[in-house]
Amino acid sequence: MKAKLVIFDLDGTLLDSIDDLAASTNHALQLHGYPQHERAAYRYFVGNGVRKLIERALPEDARQADNINRLLQDFLAYYQTHKTVYTHPYQGIPETLAQLHAAGIQLAVASNKYHQGTLELIHHYFGEKLFSIVLGQREGIPVKPNPAIVHDILTQTALPANRTLYVGDSGVDMQTAINSRLTSIGVTWGFRPRTELEANSADYIINSPSELLPIAGIG
Numbered sequence: 001m002k003a004k005l006v007i008f009d010l011d012g013t014l015l016d017s018i019d020d021l022a023a024s025t026n027h028a029l030q031l032h033g034y035p036q037h038e039r040a041a042y043r044y045f046v047g048n049g050v051r052k053l054i055e056r057a058l059p060e061d062a063r064q065a066d067n068i069n070r071l072l073q074d075f076l077a078y079y080q081t082h083k084t085v086y087t088h089p090y091q092g093i094p095e096t097l098a099q100l101h102a103a104g105i106q107l108a109v110a111s112n113k114y115h116q117g118t119l120e121l122i123h124h125y126f127g128e129k130l131f132s133i134v135l136g137q138r139e140g141i142p143v144k145p146n147p148a149i150v151h152d153i154l155t156q157t158a159l160p161a162n163r164t165l166y167v168g169d170s171g172v173d174m175q176t177a178i179n180s181r182l183t184s185i186g187v188t189w190g191f192r193p194r195t196e197l198e199a200n201s202a203d204y205i206i207n208s209p210s211e212l213l214p215i216a217g218i219g
Contacts, residue, residue, distance in 0.1 A: 002217030003105055005159045007150060007182070009168035010111035010118055010136075011046060012190030014093055015125065018042055019086035024079035025057050028071045034058060043191040047170045049112040049143045050075065076114070083117060089125055090189050096209035101130055103218050106157055108133040110149045110166075110176070132157060145175035150182065165216060174200035185215060 011017045018039060025045070026036040037045070037057060045056040054071045055063050101107060109131055111118045118136030133153050141148050154161060166177035169190025174197060177184030185204045186197030197205050204215055213219050 001163070002103075003165050003215075004163040005106045005108060005132075005153075005157055006100055006165045006167060006212070006216060007108045007110050007153055009170070009173045010109055010113055010121065012169035012192070013167055013173070013187055014089060014097075014109070015087050015121060016090055017083070017087040017121075018046070018191060020079065020083050021046055021053065023085070024075050024082060025053060027078045028054070028074040029057060031074050032067075032071060034062065034071075046191060047112065047172050049137050050079075050114055052143075079117070083121060084124055087121070087125075090209065092209035094126070096212055097126065097130055099213060099218060100216060103216075105216060105218075106132045106159065108153045108157065109135065110144065110153060111136045112143045112172070113137060145172050145179055147176060147180040150176060150180040154180075165212075167212065169197075171196045171200035174202050177203075185212060 008014050022039050022042040029036050045053050051068060051072060054068050054075060097107060107130060109118060109122055113136045115136035115138045119134055122131060122134045133156050135149050135152060137143055154164065161181050164182050165185055166173065166180065166182040167185045167187060168174065169187045170192040174184045174186055178201065183203050185206060186202035188194050188205060188207050194205060206212060
């Protein structure tokens with residue numbers, strides 16, 4: 001059965017953004033005199049929104065709400081002007097997106113990254129016509145794995161869940177798909193290991209973007 005809609009996570013799925021996220025968080029930590037972290041640590045800090053990223057990066061005894069807020073503002077100020085320094089689409093992603101789009105399948109993004117940053121990154125790397133809907137984390141809307149963001153996309157596209165695929169790189173993404181009653185596709189090129197995708201009941205696990213095409217009913 002051919003899919004009508006494919007919803008993608010952003011960081012670790014479409015874009016390899018870990019270096020810019022790490023650099024921006026380390027910048028905020030350094031400003032406030034806290035220890036910085038190696039790139040590898042950030043693979044496990046990200047995935048639940050920027051507030052949770054800052055919380056995880058801080059020492060346990062420094063995770064008070066007002067302190068998180070201070071570092072979050074410094075992170076956002078730096079990241080907003082440095083978010084495309086190292087970030088790039090994963091190999092094969094632009095071509096696969098183009099093939100899905102050419103086949104008449106709608107594309108959407110559901111990210112826990114703040115909404116404005118999500119929009120700007122998608123427009124910067126993929127233009128403004130490829131994706132039907134791009135949603136990041138918005139005020140008052142719970143983050144994934146809560147299904148609210150997916151429900152908004154399905155409502156706006158008026159497309160059925162049983163013809164929709166959800167693609168992501170983490171357990172959060174697989175749980176989002178489960179909570180939304182979507183077919184889940186875990187990708188192994190992202191931030192989290194294959195074992196995490198397996199432990200969170202991914203319906204499919206793929207090792208390259210082109211493997212998505214037959215699952216979506218192309219070819």
